[in-house]
Structure formats: structure tokens, C-alpha cells
Amino acid sequence: MSEAYDNDNVFAKILRGEIPSHKLYEDDHTFAFMDIMPRGDGHCLVIPKSPARNILDAEPVVLAHVSATVQKLSRAVMAAFSADGVTIQQFNEPAGGQIVFHLHVHIIPRFDGIxxxxxxxxxxxxxxxAANAEKIRQALTA
Structure with a gap:
């Protein structure tokens, strides 16, 4: 199975406020922020606040909280960018494409033909x- 959770991964540091981020949304269980290397305008991430390396070791209740926030953010990015669709990506372990070993879900607004x-x-x-984050935060409160 997977290795142990590393408390010094970049997303753990973001949660502790050691690394800045463009925060979009936060509740008791999840945190959402802009991806600093976006694959499209409005590309953002949702992470659990609890330590979980990936989907393979996360508790089911953690996945439920993450999923609810992913849905909330997906609706917001669709509205904020007048997107035609949304791509949700989640990678597990190096062979699965995972680079940061804290469970995270990518939300990327999509546009026909792009x-x-x-x-x-x-x-x-x-x-x-910052400008894209503000658009999403506005859509979250609309």
C-alpha cells in the first residue's frame, strides 16, 4: 500500500499557514485554493484538513466532506468563468500521477474547443x- 503521511508536504504547510495560498473556501473539514500551476483559468484544488496521503488511506467520512466541497467549488467555477463544463481530477501514488502526497482534487473549468x-x-x-480567486469567491457567495 502507500507510504506514511508526510506532515511536511506542501499542502500540509498551506493548511498550517506556512506557505501562502489564494484561499477560496474553508469549512471545518476542507480547504479550497487556487492551483499555482493551472492547466486552465480557474483551476483550483480541494484538500481535506485531516492528514490523508491520498484516496487509498483516507477515511470514508473525509472523502464525503471533500466530495461535498468539490461539488460546491465546481458549481462556483462554472458560474465564475461561464464555463461549458468542468474536469475533476484526482491522482494516487506516483504511478497514478500524484506529485503532492496529501489528498487533493483538481477542479478545472472547461470550455468547448479549448x-x-x-x-x-x-x-x-x-x-x-488573485483575480481568478476573487471571481470564484464572488460566485460562492452569489
Whole structure:
């Protein structure tokens, strides 16, 4: 099975406030923020606040909370960007494409005829992330 949870992964550090993020939503169980290397405008992430390496070791109740927040954020990004659809991605273990070993779900607004940008490792401009985050936060309160 998977390795032990690493309390020093980047998302654990974001949860502890050690690394800044563009926060979109937070409740008792989950945290949502902008992906700093987006594959599309409005690309964001949902993570549980509890330590879980990935879907393989997460408690079912954690997955339920994450799923509810994913749905809430999916609706918000669709509205915020007038998207035609939404892609939800979740990767587990290196062979499955996982890079950060804290359970996380990608939410990417999609538009007819526009492909996802490649994952290059290049960070988006912080002003662009801030503007996109504000659009999503506004849609969450609408």
C-alpha cells in the first residue's frame, strides 16, 4: 500500500499557514485554493484538513466532506468563468500521477474547443491568480 503521511508536504504547510495560498473556501473539514500551476483559468484544488496521503488511506467520512466541497467549488467555477463544463481530477501514488502526497482534487473549468494547457511546472502570475480567486469567491457567495 502507500507510504506514511508526510506532515511536511506542501499542502500540509498551506493548511498550517506556512506557505501562502489564494484561499477560496474553508469549512471545518476542507480547504479550497487556487492551483499555482493551472492547466486552465480557474483551476483550483480541494484538500481535506485531516492528514490523508491520498484516496487509498483516507477515511470514508473525509472523502464525503471533500466530495461535498468539490461539488460546491465546481458549481462556483462554472458560474465564475461561464464555463461549458468542468474536469475533476484526482491522482494516487506516483504511478497514478500524484506529485503532492496529501489528498487533493483538481477542479478545472472547461470550455468547448479549448484544450487543457500542459502541466509545465511554470507558476501563474500572482495577480492573475488573485483575480481568478476573487471571481470564484464572488460566485460562492452569489
Amino acid at each position: 484544450k487543457l494547457r500542459p502541466h509545465t511546472g511554470d507558476m501563474e502570475d500572482q495577480d492573475v491568480l
